[in-house]
Amino acid sequence: MSVKNKSTQTPIWSKAFAQPAQEFAPTPLAIVSGTVPPSLRGCLYRNGPARLSRNGQQVGHWFDGDGAILGIHFNSPSFGGEKPWAVYRYVRTAEYEVEAEKGKFIFGGYGMNPPGNLWDKLTKPVKNAANTSVLVLPDQLLGLWEAGHPYSLDLETLETLGLEDLGGLENHQSYSAHPKRDTATGDIYNFGVTPGLNSSLNIYRSNSTGQIQQKGMIPISGLPLIHDFVLAGPYLIFFISPVRLQLLPAFTKLKTFSDALSWRPELGTQILVFDRSSLQLISRQETEPWFQWHFGNGYLEADGTVVVSLIRYEDFDQTNQYLQEVATGKTRTEAKGRFWQIRLDPKSGKIIDSYQLIDPFCEFPIVAQTEVGKASRFTYLSVHKPGVDISKEMLGAIACFDHKTDTLTVADMGSNCYPMEPIYVPDTEDPDQGWVLTVVFDGDRNCSEVWIFDASHLDADPVCRLALPEVIPMGFHGTWNSYN
Numbered sequence: 001m002s003v004k005n006k007s008t009q010t011p012i013w014s015k016a017f018a019q020p021a022q023e024f025a026p027t028p029l030a031i032v033s034g035t036v037p038p039s040l041r042g043c044l045y046r047n048g049p050a051r052l053s054r055n056g057q058q059v060g061h062w063f064d065g066d067g068a069i070l071g072i073h074f075n076s077p078s079f080g081g082e083k084p085w086a087v088y089r090y091v092r093t094a095e096y097e098v099e100a101e102k103g104k105f106i107f108g109g110y111g112m113n114p115p116g117n118l119w120d121k122l123t124k125p126v127k128n129a130a131n132t133s134v135l136v137l138p139d140q141l142l143g144l145w146e147a148g149h150p151y152s153l154d155l156e157t158l159e160t161l162g163l164e165d166l167g168g169l170e171n172h173q174s175y176s177a178h179p180k181r182d183t184a185t186g187d188i189y190n191f192g193v194t195p196g197l198n199s200s201l202n203i204y205r206s207n208s209t210g211q212i213q214q215k216g217m218i219p220i221s222g223l224p225l226i227h228d229f230v231l232a233g234p235y236l237i238f239f240i241s242p243v244r245l246q247l248l249p250a251f252t253k254l255k256t257f258s259d260a261l262s263w264r265p266e267l268g269t270q271i272l273v274f275d276r277s278s279l280q281l282i283s284r285q286e287t288e289p290w291f292q293w294h295f296g297n298g299y300l301e302a303d304g305t306v307v308v309s310l311i312r313y314e315d316f317d318q319t320n321q322y323l324q325e326v327a328t329g330k331t332r333t334e335a336k337g338r339f340w341q342i343r344l345d346p347k348s349g350k351i352i353d354s355y356q357l358i359d360p361f362c363e364f365p366i367v368a369q370t371e372v373g374k375a376s377r378f379t380y381l382s383v384h385k386p387g388v389d390i391s392k393e394m395l396g397a398i399a400c401f402d403h404k405t406d407t408l409t410v411a412d413m414g415s416n417c418y419p420m421e422p423i424y425v426p427d428t429e430d431p432d433q434g435w436v437l438t439v440v441f442d443g444d445r446n447c448s449e450v451w452i453f454d455a456s457h458l459d460a461d462p463v464c465r466l467a468l469p470e471v472i473p474m475g476f477h478g479t480w481n482s483y484n
């Protein structure tokens, strides 16, 4: 009886994190079912924390895991030809290399301080985990992490090439994990927060090669957590949630960064609207408190208002606590992420209206890359399955919300299967055809697969399932790169 109780208390999803993920060299993928669409030509890249322990030491938070990047190539012009293949490599950051050599965690992170004595704690730098997202540039892939410089990798082999300053990042300047690309101009926008007694929000515009062409900067009070921002037509919009770092406990290592972030609802949410061509502030406004990690999209309406979609939480503490618990393999906190839409006046920053769009709790909203910053009919996202105890579960389905018909189409992955953020991929031959790709962990079979859905029939069976050689732990963000 006790054995049964014990087994039912261990969530199936935690198997994906039970041991450090095993990287693998370029490997042809076996087809489990269906066929790869011939017009699907490109590479799906995904990033996420893949090592949550080292020789018995556990990370303090899911965000502390060492990043590993998965590349899955379809109809590749080089290796493999028509046969799909994949490669999975840890990002060899400087700190990762030291820890791998020593066989133990040495550095601090978001939710963990360096082990050892006070001197060790105060002198060891924070590890660049390079675990959050990726950015494809013409001659390199960037592994992104919001508190440091990106790491450059080879687009095909995923070999780590080193830190990248994009021709403009100073040492203290970070490059966040949610850059926005305008596919019409090729320009890439991103930001980074520089901490200090007088913190600053730095905004960058890069050309299509990633080289920084223009910078903006605005002082901000305190040290907030800013994870994502919005590109909406001619505007860049930041919603600064009322989370502030307690500087003294964090920098004297009395607390981890995660524990030193305090929810300050009295500060409200600060809305900052920037002109994207000048990177100058247009308006600043304060509204009610909430927290968000992610925005779905933003766009300018004909009447001059701006529409923004996001996953909104009532506060910071619950979602951060849940994400910390993921690293322990067992969660107990409800993180209620709700998909919302906001309309605001960019000239004043004032919100005109805002409301919840769908019922299921959800995360990872995303639109087609060509529609970033523009009106987009469909938002793809990960959702909780109906009826599950969300305090104990991870996101168990992907879905598509149609903003025109106000309908949600869900792709249920079946029991004990956990999909990652869905990525929309345009068909290279038919502009009306698209595919939705997700990497799925099957907890019953303890394996990972790539599932390809017809984007217009997300509730039908996937058109193709491919077996991956190793378990890929659930991670954060990915992108698609079409072969030219």
Ligand SMILES: [Fe+2]
Residues within 6 Å of the ligand: 132, 177, 178, 227, 228, 293, 294, 476, 477
């Ligand atoms: Fe993110």
